[in-house]
Amino acid sequence: MNPPRNPSDQEGPSLERMDRTALLALAKEKKIRNRHRMTKAQLIEALSDPSSAVQTSASNRSTRPAAPRRTAGGSITEKPRPRRAKVPKREAPIIQDTVRLTLLPIGPYWIHAFWEIPPDALLGMLQPLGRAPDEVRLVLRLYDVTGLVFDGANAHRMTDIPVLQSEPSTYIRLRSGGRTFMGDLGCLLPDGRFLRMARSGPVHTPRDTHPGTAGTGVGSGPDSPVSEEYPKGAPPPPGPFAVRRPPPSDFPMNSPQFWRNLEEASRIIIEGHGHPSSPGGRRELGSRGWFD
Amino acid sequence: MAGDLCLIFHGHLPFVRHPEHPHFLEEHWFFEALTETYLPMLEIWEGWSRDGIPARVSVSLSPTLISQMADPLLLERYLSYLDRLIALAERECELYASRHPFQALARMYLDRFQALRTRIRSAYGGDLIEPFRRLEKSGRIELMTTAATHAFLPLHLQHAPTVRTQIRVGIETFARFFGHAPAGFWLPECGYDPALETDLAEAGCRFFFIETHGMVYADPKPPNGVYAPVGRPGGLSVFGRDPESSNQVWNAETGYPGHPDYREYYRDLGSELDDETTRRYLHPDGLRIRTGIKYYRITSASDSKEPYVPDRAAARARIHAEDFLDHRERQMEDLGSQTDRPPLIVTPFDLELFGHWWYEGPIWLDHLVRRAAARSPAIGIITPSDYLGRYPPSPPARPAASSWGVRGYNEVWLNPKNDWIWPLLYRGARALSLRIRDHPSARGVLRRALNQALRELLLAQSSDWPFMLKTGRHAEYAAERIRGHIEAVFGLTDEIGAEAINEERLSALEQRNNLFPFLDYRVFRWKDGSRDEEELPETAAGASPKKGGGPSPRRAHKARHNPVRNVPRKNRPPSRSS
Numbered sequence: 001m002n003p004p005r006n007p008s009d010q011e012g013p014s015l016e017r018m019d020r021t022a023l024l025a026l027a028k029e030k031k032i033r034n035r036h037r038m039t040k041a042q043l044i045e046a047l048s049d050p051s052s053a054v055q056t057s058a059s060n061r062s063t064r065p066a067a068p069r070r071t072a073g074g075s076i077t078e079k080p081r082p083r084r085a086k087v088p089k090r091e092a093p094i095i096q097d098t099v100r101l102t103l104l105p106i107g108p109y110w111i112h113a114f115w116e117i118p119p120d121a122l123l124g125m126l127q128p129l130g131r132a133p134d135e136v137r138l139v140l141r142l143y144d145v146t147g148l149v150f151d152g153a154n155a156h157r158m159t160d161i162p163v164l165q166s167e168p169s170t171y172i173r174l175r176s177g178g179r180t181f182m183g184d185l186g187c188l189l190p191d192g193r194f195l196r197m198a199r200s201g202p203v204h205t206p207r208d209t210h211p212g213t214a215g216t217g218v219g220s221g222p223d224s225p226v227s228e229e230y231p232k233g234a235p236p237p238p239g240p241f242a243v244r245r246p247p248p249s250d251f252p253m254n255s256p257q258f259w260r261n262l263e264e265a266s267r268i269i270i271e272g273h274g275h276p277s278s279p280g281g282r283r284e285l286g287s288r289g290w291f292d
Numbered sequence: 293m294a295g296d297l298c299l300i301f302h303g304h305l306p307f308v309r310h311p312e313h314p315h316f317l318e319e320h321w322f323f324e325a326l327t328e329t330y331l332p333m334l335e336i337w338e339g340w341s342r343d344g345i346p347a348r349v350s351v352s353l354s355p356t357l358i359s360q361m362a363d364p365l366l367l368e369r370y371l372s373y374l375d376r377l378i379a380l381a382e383r384e385c386e387l388y389a390s391r392h393p394f395q396a397l398a399r400m401y402l403d404r405f406q407a408l409r410t411r412i413r414s415a416y417g418g419d420l421i422e423p424f425r426r427l428e429k430s431g432r433i434e435l436m437t438t439a440a441t442h443a444f445l446p447l448h449l450q451h452a453p454t455v456r457t458q459i460r461v462g463i464e465t466f467a468r469f470f471g472h473a474p475a476g477f478w479l480p481e482c483g484y485d486p487a488l489e490t491d492l493a494e495a496g497c498r499f500f501f502i503e504t505h506g507m508v509y510a511d512p513k514p515p516n517g518v519y520a521p522v523g524r525p526g527g528l529s530v531f532g533r534d535p536e537s538s539n540q541v542w543n544a545e546t547g548y549p550g551h552p553d554y555r556e557y558y559r560d561l562g563s564e565l566d567d568e569t570t571r572r573y574l575h576p577d578g579l580r581i582r583t584g585i586k587y588y589r590i591t592s593a594s595d596s597k598e599p600y601v602p603d604r605a606a607a608r609a610r611i612h613a614e615d616f617l618d619h620r621e622r623q624m625e626d627l628g629s630q631t632d633r634p635p636l637i638v639t640p641f642d643l644e645l646f647g648h649w650w651y652e653g654p655i656w657l658d659h660l661v662r663r664a665a666a667r668s669p670a671i672g673i674i675t676p677s678d679y680l681g682r683y684p685p686s687p688p689a690r691p692a693a694s695s696w697g698v699r700g701y702n703e704v705w706l707n708p709k710n711d712w713i714w715p716l717l718y719r720g721a722r723a724l725s726l727r728i729r730d731h732p733s734a735r736g737v738l739r740r741a742l743n744q745a746l747r748e749l750l751l752a753q754s755s756d757w758p759f760m761l762k763t764g765r766h767a768e769y770a771a772e773r774i775r776g777h778i779e780a781v782f783g784l785t786d787e788i789g790a791e792a793i794n795e796e797r798l799s800a801l802e803q804r805n806n807l808f809p810f811l812d813y814r815v816f817r818w819k820d821g822s823r824d825e826e827e828l829p830e831t832a833a834g835a836s837p838k839k840g841g842g843p844s845p846r847r848a849h850k851a852r853h854n855p856v857r858n859v860p861r862k863n864r865p866p867s868r869s870s
Contacts, residue, residue, distance in 0.1 A: 100718075100722075102450050102714075102715075102718055103450075104447050104450065104702070104706055104714060105446070105693070105701070105702060106701060106702050106703050106706050106707070107699060107700070107701035107702060107703055108701070110703075112706055112711060112714070114711070114714060114715050116715065116719070168715070169711060169715070171708075178692075200450075201450050203450075204485070204487070204693065205693075206692055206693035206694060206701055207509045207511075207692040207693070208509070209509060210508075210509055210511070210513060211509075211511040211512075229708075230707060230708050251513075251515040253515070253629065253630050253631065253632065254515070254517075254630050255630055258517065258627075258630045259508075259517070261535075261536075262504065262508045262517050262518065262535070263508060265504050265505075265508075265535035265536075266504055266505035266508045266509065266700075268535075269503065269504060269505050269535075269696075269699070269700040270505060270699060270700040270701075271699075
C-alpha cells in the first residue's frame with residue numbers, strides 16, 4: 001500500500017488542478033473501487049485520503065473527508081472550499097479502520113472518548129514517513145460540526161487534545177450543550193502536519209435549555225473543549241444555570257407559573273440536587289436499590 | 293372531566309439464571325420480587341377486574357423479566373424457596389407467645405406465603421405469564437415492553453445494529469408471549485435520543501416516555517408542556533413525565549413511603565438469624581439473604597424501631613391515596629385553563645417500588661384507583677393508547693436527549709467507575725458484526741454459534757451492570773457478568789472465524805443463557821447492506837499485517853482469546869480479588 005501522506009500538504013493542490021479523467025487514472029492506479037461513480041470532488045477526496053487504497057465504496061469516502069489546512073503552528077490559515085461530503089448516516093458503517101475512535105455523550109458538558117490503537121499500528125504508519133513514534137504527538141482532534149454538513153474542513157471550531165496511547169480514553173469538558181462533535185485520532189508531526197488514523201461518528205450533546213434561549217452556557221466551562229478528570233460526586237458546572245434567561249415565548253394560555261414550574265423541575269433534575277427518583281441518586285426508597 | 297391520570301409500572305430485573313449452581317444468591321432478586329411485588333400486584337389488578345373497576349393502567353414487562361417468569365427451572369427453584377420461607381414462618385409462629393406482637397405478624401407472613409404457593413399452583417397452574425394475559429384481555433392493564441436486555445440505548449447509538457436489535461428482540465419476545473406487538477415502548481431508564489426514533493417507528497411502536505426536561509427543552513416548545521403527548525415522525529407520540537405527582541411518591545425525604553407507620557425495609561429477619569437457622573432455612577452455605585419477614589415499622593430516623601402494625605399502615609396508605617387524589621384534582625384544576633385540552637398527568641413508577649420497597653404500595657394503589665372514579669369530577673385513570681384514541685398529540689416537537697438518571701443524562705451509565713465496559717461492549721459488537729457479514733445465511737452449528745454470540749452480547753449490554761458498578765452494590769457480580777458474556781462473544785466469534793466451533797461449550801452456554809430461543813442473528817446485520825466495512829479490531833491500521841504493519845498472528849490470536857486482558861490496564865474491569 002502507498003505510504004500515508006498528508007493530503008493537503010502533498011497531494012491536495014495538484015489534485016485540484018487535475019481533470020476527472022486524470023483523477024480516474026490515478027484512482028485506478030490506487031485500486032479505488034467504485035471510482036467511476038464518483039464526482040471529481042469525491043475522487044479528490046478519495047485520493048487525498050491516506051487510507052484510500054483500502055476504501056471500498058463511494059459512501060465510505062464521505063466518512064473520510066480531508067483534514068483542514070494548517071500551518072506548522074496548528075492554526076487554520078485558509079478555509080478550503082467546502083466539499084459537500086455528507087456527514088455519515090447512522091446506518092453507514094463507522095468502522096473502516098482498525099484504529100478506532102468512539103465518542104459518547106455523558107451530558108451537555110461532557111463527552112467520553114475512547115480509542116483502540118492495535119499494537120504496532122502507529123509504527124506501521126510512521127515507518128514509511130521515516131518517523132519514529134517518539135517524534136510525534138498523539139492527538140484527538142475534536143470538531144464542532146453543529147448544524148453542518150461536515151466536509152472535514154468547515155467545522156465551527158477545532159481543538160487538539162493531546163492524548164496518550166497508553167491511556168486510551170479521556171473525558172472532555174465542553175462549554176455548552178446542544179452541540180454536535182466529531183473527532184479524529186491522529187498524529188501531529190513536528191512540521192505541523194496531522195496524520196489521521198481514525199474518525200469517530202458524530203455525537204450530539206443534549207440541550208440543557210430551550211433552543212435559541214439567550215445565555216445558554218455563557219460563563220461556564222472552558223473556552224475550548226479540554227480533557228479533564230471527571231468529577232467524583234461533585235456537582236456539574238454551575239455556570240449555565242446562573243445565567244439562564246426565561247424561555248423566549250410562551251403560549252397564550254400558559255400562565256407564567258406554568259413554565260416556571262416545569263423549568264424549576266428540570267433544573268432540579270439537571271443540577272443533580274437529586275430528583276429523588278433518579279437512578280444513581282440518593283435513593284433511600286429507590287427502586288433500583290434492589291441490588292443493595 | 294378535570295383530566296386524566298396515566299399510571300405506568302415498569303417491571304424489570306436483569307436476567308439471572310445459574311443452573312450450574314443449586315443455590316445462587318443473585319437469583320433471589322427474582323424470588324423476592326415475585327413474593328413482594330409481582331404476585332401482590334397481580335392480586336390487586338385481578339381485584340379490579342373482578343369488581344369491574346373502570347380503570348386501566350400501563351404495565352411494562354422487560355423481556356428479561358418475562359423470560360425469567362416463563363422459565364421452568366426458576367419457577368421450580370422459587371417454589372422451593374417459598375417452601376423454605378413457609379417453614380421459617382412456621383418456626384417464627386412457634387417461637388413467639390400468643391400475646392407477643394410478633395406472633396400475629398409471623399402468622400400474617402405464614403398465611404401470605406401459603407396463599408402465594410396455592411395461587412401459583414392452583415390459580416395460575418404454574419404459569420406466571422397467563423395471569424398477565426388474562427388481565428390484559430379483561431382490559432384492566434395495557435402491557436408494553438422495553439429493550440431486549442434493558443440496554444441504555446443512547447450510549448449504543450454509535451453501533452446502529454445494537455440499538456435496532458435491542459428494540460426488535462424486545463418487541464419480538466413480548467409478541468411471542470402475549471400474541472401481539474405492544475403499542476408502547478419503555479425506553480430503559482427513560483434514556484432518550486432523537487436518533488432512536490427511526491428504529492422505534494420501524495419496529496411498530498406508537499408511543500414512548502421521556503423525563504420532564506426532555507419535553508420542557510423540546511424544539512419548538514410544546515404548548516401543553518408535559519401534560520399532553522407530542523407527535524413525532526413515523527406516527528410516534530412521546531409522553532413526558534409529570535414531576536409533581538412523581539415527587540409525592542418518590543421523594544426520599546417527603547415521599548409517602550417514608551412515613552413512620554410503614555414497614556421498615558432494612559430490618560429483615562434474615563440478618564438476625566443465627567448461622568445454623570440461616571443454613572437450615574435460607575441458604576445451605578449460610579449466606580444471609582432477605583426473607584421478607586420484617587417485624588418493625590419505620591418509626592423514626594433513629595435505629596430504635598417499634599413493632600409493625602399492619603392495620604395502622606393500611607389506614608395510612610388509604611390516607612395517602614386520598615391525599616394523592618386531592619393533589620391531582622387541584623393540579624388538574626390549575627392546569628385546565630392553560631392547556632388546549634384536559635391535562636394528562638403521566639406518572640411512571642418502577643414496579644418493584646410497590647410491595648418490595650414500599651410494602652403498603654399495593655394498598656395505596658388499590659385505594660387510589662377505586663376512589664378516583666368516585667370523585668366528582670372523576671379523575672380518569674387511563675392508558676396512553678386510551679388517550680391517543682381520544683385526542684391527537686400536541687403539534688410535533690423535537691424533544692431533547694435526556695434520561696431519568698441522576699443529573700438527567702447518561703452519567704449514571706458512563707462515569708469513571710464503569711467506563712471500562714464501553715470499549716468492551718463496542719468491540720464485542722464489532723467482532724460479531726464481522727462474523728455475521730461473513731455468514732449471511734448460516735445453518736446448523738454455525739447458526740447456533742452466531743445466535744448464542746448475539747445472546748451473550750445482548751446480555752452484556754444490560755443497563756443493570758453499569759448501574760451496579762456505579763453504586764458499588766454487587767459490583768463484583770456485575771463485572772463478572774460483563775466479563776463472562778464478552779469473553780463468550782469473543783470465544784464464539786473466534787471459533788466461527790477458525791471454523792472450529794466447540795459444540796460442548798456452545799451447548800453449555802445455550803443451556804445457561806437460554807432466553808430469546810427464537811433469536812435470529814441476522815437482525816444484527818447492518819441495515820443498508822454495507823456490512824463489508826467491518827474489520828477485525830486486531831489488524832493494524834493502514835498497513836497489511838503481512839507486511840509487518842500489524843500484530844503478529846500469534847499476538848492477534850492471543851488478543852482475540854483474551855479480550856479482557858487485551859484492553860489496556862486503565863480500562864480493565866476490576867479483578868475478582870478486588
